[in-house]
Amino acid sequence: MVETSVRAKAAVEVRGLTVRFGSYTAVEGVDLEVGEGEFLALVGPTGCGKSTLLNVVAGLLPPSAGEVYALGEPVGGPNRKAGYLFQQDALLPWKTALDNIAMGLVFRGVPLREARNQARPWLERVGLARFGDRYPHQLSGGMKKRVGLAQVLITNPRLLLMDEPFSALDVQTRHLMENLLLELWQEDRKSVIFITHDLEEAIALADRVVVLSAGPASRPIGSFAIPLRRPRDVAEVRLTEEFLGIHQEIWSLLRGEVQKSYAQQG
Amino acid sequence: MPNKAKVRLWQVGILLVFLGLWEWGARTGRLDKLYFAQPSEIAARIVKWFSEGDIYRHLWVTSVEMLLAFVIGTLLGVAMGLWLALSPPVAAVLDPYIKALNSIPRVLLAPIFTIWFGLGMLKMIALGITLVFFVAFFNTYQGVREVNPVVLANARMLGADGGRLLRHVYLPSAASWIFSSLRTSIGFAVIGAVIGEYLGSAAGLGYIIQQAEGVFDTTGVFAGIVVLMVFVLALDYLVSRVEAQLLRWRPQEAEARS
Numbered sequence: 317m318v319e320t321s322v323r324a325k326a327a328v329e330v331r332g333l334t335v336r337f338g339s340y341t342a343v344e345g346v347d348l349e350v351g352e353g354e355f356l357a358l359v360g361p362t363g364c365g366k367s368t369l370l371n372v373v374a375g376l377l378p379p380s381a382g383e384v385y386a387l388g389e390p391v392g393g394p395n396r397k398a399g400y401l402f403q404q405d406a407l408l409p410w411k412t413a414l415d416n417i418a419m420g421l422v423f424r425g426v427p428l429r430e431a432r433n434q435a436r437p438w439l440e441r442v443g444l445a446r447f448g449d450r451y452p453h454q455l456s457g458g459m460k461k462r463v464g465l466a467q468v469l470i471t472n473p474r475l476l477l478m479d480e481p482f483s484a485l486d487v488q489t490r491h492l493m494e495n496l497l498l499e500l501w502q503e504d505r506k507s508v509i510f511i512t513h514d515l516e517e518a519i520a521l522a523d524r525v526v527v528l529s530a531g532p533a534s535r536p537i538g539s540f541a542i543p544l545r546r547p548r549d550v551a552e553v554r555l556t557e558e559f560l561g562i563h564q565e566i567w568s569l570l571r572g573e574v575q576k577s578y579a580q581q582g
Numbered sequence: 583m584p585n586k587a588k589v590r591l592w593q594v595g596i597l598l599v600f601l602g603l604w605e606w607g608a609r610t611g612r613l614d615k616l617y618f619a620q621p622s623e624i625a626a627r628i629v630k631w632f633s634e635g636d637i638y639r640h641l642w643v644t645s646v647e648m649l650l651a652f653v654i655g656t657l658l659g660v661a662m663g664l665w666l667a668l669s670p671p672v673a674a675v676l677d678p679y680i681k682a683l684n685s686i687p688r689v690l691l692a693p694i695f696t697i698w699f700g701l702g703m704l705k706m707i708a709l710g711i712t713l714v715f716f717v718a719f720f721n722t723y724q725g726v727r728e729v730n731p732v733v734l735a736n737a738r739m740l741g742a743d744g745g746r747l748l749r750h751v752y753l754p755s756a757a758s759w760i761f762s763s764l765r766t767s768i769g770f771a772v773i774g775a776v777i778g779e780y781l782g783s784a785a786g787l788g789y790i791i792q793q794a795e796g797v798f799d800t801t802g803v804f805a806g807i808v809v810l811m812v813f814v815l816a817l818d819y820l821v822s823r824v825e826a827q828l829l830r831w832r833p834q835e836a837e838a839r840s
Contacts, residue, residue, distance in 0.1 A: 376735055394738045406736035410754040410831040419750065423742035451831045471740060 326385070327352050327475050327507030328373055333382035335368050342368040344533035346382070348526065350475075353505040357518035359570060360528030361577035366511045367403075367479050369528075373509065374400050374477050387474055396424075399473030399506075401464055401481040407452045413463045414439055414448035420470040438466040442496065458489035462496070469500060476501075476508045483512070494521060494550040502547060515570060519562055520550040527570050530577040538569045619800040627805040637790075637809070644775050644786040644813075647703050651710025652771035658711070659718025660760060664752065666719075667726035684716045688774065692781040701783050710774025714767045721763035725756025758832065761825040768817045776810065787813075 328350040335342045342365040350356045360366050371377040372384055375395040384391045386398060407416045417438050418431035426434075439448050442462035452460055461481060468476070482490045498521065501508065512518050518525045519542055527538040542562060544553055553559055601621045607613035608620035615623075631637035666673040691712060692705075699705040729752060737751045779788025787810055794802025 374739060376739070396741050398739070400736070400739040402732055402736055404732045406732045408733060408737070408750065408754070410757070410829075411750075412831075419737070419742075420740050422750070423737060423740045423746055453831075453833045467740065 325352055326350065327354070327387060328509065329383075329385040330369075330373070331383045333369070333372060333384060334380045335365070335372060335377065336380045341533040342531060343528075344535055346535050348536060350507050350509055352507055355501065355508045355510065355521060355523045357510045357512060357522035357525045358528060359512055359515050359518045359525060359566075360534060361530050361570075361574045362513060363577060363581075364528045364531045364534040364573070366513075366528060370400075370477050370479050370509060370511055374398055376400075395475075397473055398475040398477055399468035399471060401468055401476070401478040403480040403483060405452070405460060407460055407463055407467070409452050412449050412451055413444060413455065413459075416452070416463050417466045417470055420467045424471065435466070435470060438470050441500070442466045456489075457485055458493060461485065461493055465493075465497065465500070474506060476506045478508065478510045480512050481510075482517070483514070490517075491551045497521070498546075498548060498550070515563060515566060516554060517550075519544075519559060519566070520548065520553050525566055527566060527573070530573040530580065537573070538566070540566050615800070616798070617800060619804045623801045624804045624808060627801050628809060631805065631809075640786050640790055641809070641813070643703065644706075644772075644779065644788070647706040647775040647778070647786065648710060648768075648771040650703075650707045651774050652714055652767055654707070655711040655714025655771065656718045656760075656764065656767055659715045659720075660722045662715075663719045663722025663756075664726060664748070667723045668748075668752070673723075680716075680719075688712050689777055689781070692778055695778070696782055706775045706778035706783065706786070709778040710771045713770035713774045717763045717767045717770055718760065721759040722756050725759030726752050728759075729755040758829055761821075761829060764821050764825070765818055768821060769814060772810065772814050772817075 326349045328348070330346055330348040333346040333348075334344045346369060348369075358366050358369065368377065372379050373386055373391065373395075375386075375391045375393050375398075378392075386395050408419060411419060414432060414435055415428075417435040418428065421431035421434060422428055436448070439445055442465055444459060444462055444466075447455065447459060450459075452463070455463065464481070482493050485493060494517065508522075510518070510521060515525075522542055525540045525542060526536050527540075528534045529537045540562065544556075544558060544562075604613070604618070605621045608615050608618060666676065688709060692709060695705045695708050699708060733755075734747075734751060737747060742750065775786065776788035776791075779786035780792045781788075783789050787806055791803050791806035794800075794806065
């Protein structure tokens with residue numbers, strides 16, 4: 317009975333997960349839980365298998381061993397109830413911004429006309445009301461991310477998976493996008509797994525930060541609650557005493573892993 | 583960036599010099615008219631053909647053969663390309679057969695097609711299809727295989743599968759490959775039709791050229807070639823217009839190419 321009640325509450329539950337690529341073990345023995353409505357940030361050094369973990373939860377990658385539940389169901393194949401925001405450009409280059417957003421619905425069987433009607437308000441919410449008829453190559457990096465965000469959110473996923481979505485943006489654009497993300501998230505508090513190698517970004521956004529060890533065979537080695545008040549402004553919150561304290565605490569753990577990761581590469 | 587007017591001027595200049603030299607050579611006897619004809623006579627012959635009107639029948643026949651070969655060959659090629667690209671096991675099995683079939687010089691098929699289909703249009707269409715099919719096939723195959731994996735994964739995560747993936751992701755992605763192949767295909771369809779006609783038929787531009795050749799009428803051969811050339815250029819222009827319209831989502835590199 318206790319088992320089921322836990323499962324009902326957790327948006328994501330990972331147990332004893334191992335993923336191997338040939339003889340290389342990317343992640344090993346990972347246990348991870350994301351609560352309903354929780355914003356979880358996963359940080360770790362480059363190449364620690366963060367994206368691997370996310371892809372397994374998304375159902376894009378089969379686990380070598382272990383169990384993965386998302387929204388109470390075992391994951392097998394692309395998870396339609398989850399939204400995934402990719403690090404790279406993932407928009408359809410042959411569709412306008414408006415149609416790209418509408419595609420989120422069209423792919424699920426909504427007729428194009430109806431989907432466009434629903435996409436228009438989203439265009440506005442991500443601040444692109446005037447850019448609906450532009451093609452992706454006519455948009456800036458930040459604008460493309462906004463379209464990508466709307467494309468995912470229009471499907472109203474209960475779980476949002478984000479793989480370093482803002483890492484290619486300049487700092488100002490990045491802060492704008494992070495604030496936009498928090499603003500949209502606060503409306504209905506989806507469960508989020510946000511992957512980043514930037515610890516400041518993780519703390520500024522998340523309810524909880526989980527640190528992964530350096531690869532190969534990486535796994536979570538620390539979990540830190542972030543008690544910063546919401547709503548937050550990601551640029552301002554970085555300057556608070558509290559933030560710096562948390563940063564120091566997590567960094568003392570993360571630093572060792574980053575150094576290990578560098579040592580392996582060098 | 584070269585000045586557009588200047589480029590045109592040079593292009594026209596080269597043509598005029600070339601034709602001028604040819605005409606001069608033929609008139610002064612430096613080029614044997616029996617072998618090389620004479621531009622002014624070729625032009626006169628073309629004018630005569632069009633004023634007498636018999637040429638229209640042959641143009642019509644060649645156009646129909648070419649267009650049918652083009653349309654059927656492209657459709658078959660695109661369908662087959664999609665199928666094999668999306669089912670790698672099938673592709674692995676059929677690969678040697680496709681390579682073997684494509685290695686046959688098509689001219690050699692003409693005698694067989696004559697036996698199968700006679701001297702009518704069917705033979706030329708069949709010959710054209712064997713050429714057009716492979717161009718469309720290889721380009722579609724390549725285009726589908728080169729779909730951006732992130733775009734594909736994103737569409738999948740958003741819920742696309744089967745027909746929607748094909749329509750919104752695979753086909754648009756392959757479209758630029760297919761379109762560049764269309765322009766090659768048009769040329770191949772014409773080759774199929776004309777070679778077929780030349781090697782035995784009762785009508786068409788290839789037939790005219792073959793008839794002229796039979797009586798050593800070099801002027802007639804050249805006139806036929808010129809008509810064909812203009813015909814193919816006009817078709818190519820049409821395709822490039824359609825292409826520009828359908829691929830307007832692309833960054834403007836298409837314009838630099840044409």
